[in-house]
Amino acid sequence: MSSSAPPESPTATSTLQSYFATRIGGILVPLAATVLAFFIGGLVVLITGHNPLTAYKAIFEGTGLNWFFPWVTGEAREEAANDLQQTLILMTPLVLTGLAVAFAFRCGLFNIGGQGQYWVGFFAALYLGTRLEGTPRPLHVLICIVASLVAGAIWGGIAGLLKATVGAHEVITTIMLNWIAIFGGAYLVEIGGPLQGPQSSIPRSDDVLPSAELWPIWGSLPSLHAGIFIALFALVVYSILLNRTTLGFEVRAVGFNPEAARYGGISVARNYFLALAISGAFAGLAGSVDLLGFKGGVSTGDFATNLIAFTGIAVALLGRNKAVGILFAALLFASLEIGTSTRQLDPEVFEPALATDLATMIQALVIFFVGAELLIVYIWRARRFLSPQPRIQPELER
Amino acid sequence: MSTTTFEGAWADRVRRLTEARSVAILGIACGVLAFWLALPPWTTRSVVGPIAAGFIALACGIAAVPRGERKLGYYAIALGILGTIGAIWLQSKEQETLDSILTAGVLASTLRFATPLAFAAIGGIFSERSGVVNIGLEGMMLTGAFFGIWGSVWSGSWVVGLLMAMLFGGLLALIHAVFSIHLRADQIVSGFAVNFLALGLTGFLFSSIYPGGIHENVSRVPNVNLDFLSSIPVIGDFLEGVFGHLNLLVWIMFLVVILSYIVLFKTPIGLRIRSVGEHPRAADTVGISVYGVRYAAVVTSGVLAALGGAFLSIGFVGSFAENMTSGRGFIALAAVIFGKWRPGWAFAACLLFGFGFALAIPLQREAGISENLISTLPYLLTLVALVGLIGRSIPPAAVGRPYVKG
Numbered sequence: 001m002s003s004s005a006p007p008e009s010p011t012a013t014s015t016l017q018s019y020f021a022t023r024i025g026g027i028l029v030p031l032a033a034t035v036l037a038f039f040i041g042g043l044v045v046l047i048t049g050h051n052p053l054t055a056y057k058a059i060f061e062g063t064g065l066n067w068f069f070p071w072v073t074g075e076a077r078e079e080a081a082n083d084l085q086q087t088l089i090l091m092t093p094l095v096l097t098g099l100a101v102a103f104a105f106r107c108g109l110f111n112i113g114g115q116g117q118y119w120v121g122f123f124a125a126l127y128l129g130t131r132l133e134g135t136p137r138p139l140h141v142l143i144c145i146v147a148s149l150v151a152g153a154i155w156g157g158i159a160g161l162l163k164a165t166v167g168a169h170e171v172i173t174t175i176m177l178n179w180i181a182i183f184g185g186a187y188l189v190e191i192g193g194p195l196q197g198p199q200s201s202i203p204r205s206d207d208v209l210p211s212a213e214l215w216p217i218w219g220s221l222p223s224l225h226a227g228i229f230i231a232l233f234a235l236v237v238y239s240i241l242l243n244r245t246t247l248g249f250e251v252r253a254v255g256f257n258p259e260a261a262r263y264g265g266i267s268v269a270r271n272y273f274l275a276l277a278i279s280g281a282f283a284g285l286a287g288s289v290d291l292l293g294f295k296g297g298v299s300t301g302d303f304a305t306n307l308i309a310f311t312g313i314a315v316a317l318l319g320r321n322k323a324v325g326i327l328f329a330a331l332l333f334a335s336l337e338i339g340t341s342t343r344q345l346d347p348e349v350f351e352p353a354l355a356t357d358l359a360t361m362i363q364a365l366v367i368f369f370v371g372a373e374l375l376i377v378y379i380w381r382a383r384r385f386l387s388p389q390p391r392i393q394p395e396l397e398r
Numbered sequence: 399m400s401t402t403t404f405e406g407a408w409a410d411r412v413r414r415l416t417e418a419r420s421v422a423i424l425g426i427a428c429g430v431l432a433f434w435l436a437l438p439p440w441t442t443r444s445v446v447g448p449i450a451a452g453f454i455a456l457a458c459g460i461a462a463v464p465r466g467e468r469k470l471g472y473y474a475i476a477l478g479i480l481g482t483i484g485a486i487w488l489q490s491k492e493q494e495t496l497d498s499i500l501t502a503g504v505l506a507s508t509l510r511f512a513t514p515l516a517f518a519a520i521g522g523i524f525s526e527r528s529g530v531v532n533i534g535l536e537g538m539m540l541t542g543a544f545f546g547i548w549g550s551v552w553s554g555s556w557v558v559g560l561l562m563a564m565l566f567g568g569l570l571a572l573i574h575a576v577f578s579i580h581l582r583a584d585q586i587v588s589g590f591a592v593n594f595l596a597l598g599l600t601g602f603l604f605s606s607i608y609p610g611g612i613h614e615n616v617s618r619v620p621n622v623n624l625d626f627l628s629s630i631p632v633i634g635d636f637l638e639g640v641f642g643h644l645n646l647l648v649w650i651m652f653l654v655v656i657l658s659y660i661v662l663f664k665t666p667i668g669l670r671i672r673s674v675g676e677h678p679r680a681a682d683t684v685g686i687s688v689y690g691v692r693y694a695a696v697v698t699s700g701v702l703a704a705l706g707g708a709f710l711s712i713g714f715v716g717s718f719a720e721n722m723t724s725g726r727g728f729i730a731l732a733a734v735i736f737g738k739w740r741p742g743w744a745f746a747a748c749l750l751f752g753f754g755f756a757l758a759i760p761l762q763r764e765a766g767i768s769e770n771l772i773s774t775l776p777y778l779l780t781l782v783a784l785v786g787l788i789g790r791s792i793p794p795a796a797v798g799r800p801y802v803k804g
Contacts, residue, residue: 048606110586168784171533171586172735175728176777176784183777187770300770304724314594317587353605360598367591368573372583 033369062344063335091334096286097312102321107275113174114309116181121148121284129208152284160276164269214293225293422470425458429477452482502639512752517706518730521699528695533589536727537596542704567704582800675794
């Protein structure tokens, strides 16, 4: 959203309005979108004959976020800690897939291929994590992570290369690459597949060796792993890369206006390629972190249910492609998913089967409303029309 | 670091290699290869080689023809088909089992796989020709699949099922239309949200309306039995095997493909749709309602995609599962681009994808190749084909851009 006060009236009000629109507005729209989405979600709960407030409260407690409340003590606190660990475990890859989508967005590209890049990174780490026995632990972990970065970058880079050289639309190519990675991955671990594990009747891979596992840092069922530090570090890298380097400047310039960037002497094609390759590296990293810290291995059945990179798109949209925004958006969506899971939610309050789909719907609504900031602005203006004193409207441009 | 790496000589070289002419020639070569593989010096006795080569020939042909290389492209298509059939026929003279791979049954199931894709792809063409990107096709299909079966179970009649599918598919498309036309949201983002919404909504309704799954007898769209086909001499049995027992929706799909071609390219309505997608300002100036046309086109796309979804639930299997479309909408989207926003060629692309899926099962059974591995083939081919579209696959000029009334 770019909005500015009319230049001919540099009054205190307009300066404030401009500040409001550029700074606070960037937070307000996602916030309003989230509130609106939860409100509509609440209506859906109401229609099905449940109390939305009780349902939301139960979902919230399932996320373990109440651990942050100092008045939660004793057994409740322990339970909250367990729940919070699950939420943070899920948040870790969500941050990374969110970054993957966001980085491409900043270059004006829509990377739907996070899922494929995630799996490619996952399998690169799986291949090396189940081999190289005897490698000391930090080195083994590092090798796996670097491999996943490279693999993800290659997978994203293919789409980037096609975009750069032949202009093939990245939405189509990344979708195709997703399916190739998914079916290819299923082939690797299916019965008789090259990476199938020890049990010949189960289509599941080997588990990674203990020397390649990420360190557990909190709790035990299952425990929060050191991958969360990698995710937080990636957020910092993302922010610095975009805002403090020439590469980031060029990527953003191309994202703002490719024609202008071209006139400015920036190679648009090169940046398309680099942006998608770096995107892919983030998503690939999500795959290895998820594997080495939490999953340990993969079965053929996991491919259909794993939508981590699709949620990552929602994370990037809600987080407005900003590092801090992505962190909170990832936390929100991870909480939603954990809070509505069968394990956390009491069926008496709200059936988990319904709640999981409710979470998906709320995610969809959030994307809708964030995408259509005009809608939020319309609602905002409608409120202003009701107020007695008409004020200057900052003109909104896309 | 050189900034001309991609835009310079290297890109030129790639571009020259992937011009329609080169693609068509590659296709012809592959078509010949498909047949040659069965002959000395190779004498392969596996159908995989010829089928893969024939497949590539087909893909190259379909990519080349709409891009100007008509003659060579048609040669590639013809050679691809003839070469593959010829090679398999040669082999089948020695090996009985190979007969069962390229049978009438496979062609019939090619049509079955292609039908939902074709419905959605035609819908996508309408939407994109009017200037609205619709990656929500997937969600609209899923909605059609659910409400199709819901209407069918509720009323006991598949007609109501189809109507319900079309109604709710259209409604979902209307949401996409409002967001991308009036609210000027990013069309890709809005389409993506449509997919998420449909996934959540259908899952939610499915678990709350049918907690233990659907046990009622679902009224399914009937098959059209054309038994008289077998009385035609020589090819009668084959024709009967392919066309004899197709679902009614498959025939409707044929009709929709033909009709959409006529509507888009032979009627004033089509001219309006296309003009709005190419140059909305000009269309507005001559009195065409840009918003009106776009709304109509997007809703049409939802209705058609929903029919495709309904084919999955009440045409093909008679049941519903969460996320049962599993990416078909996206494949349809690829078919739209592959087919250069033209109904006939998009349909050809759908047939190609359908053929790829239809082959997976018999190939696994007969040749022992992993079904998962074969399933990557259509996607790989699309990628290869996309490379072949360089500079020639030009989308409608205004696609993806919201129109602001001036």
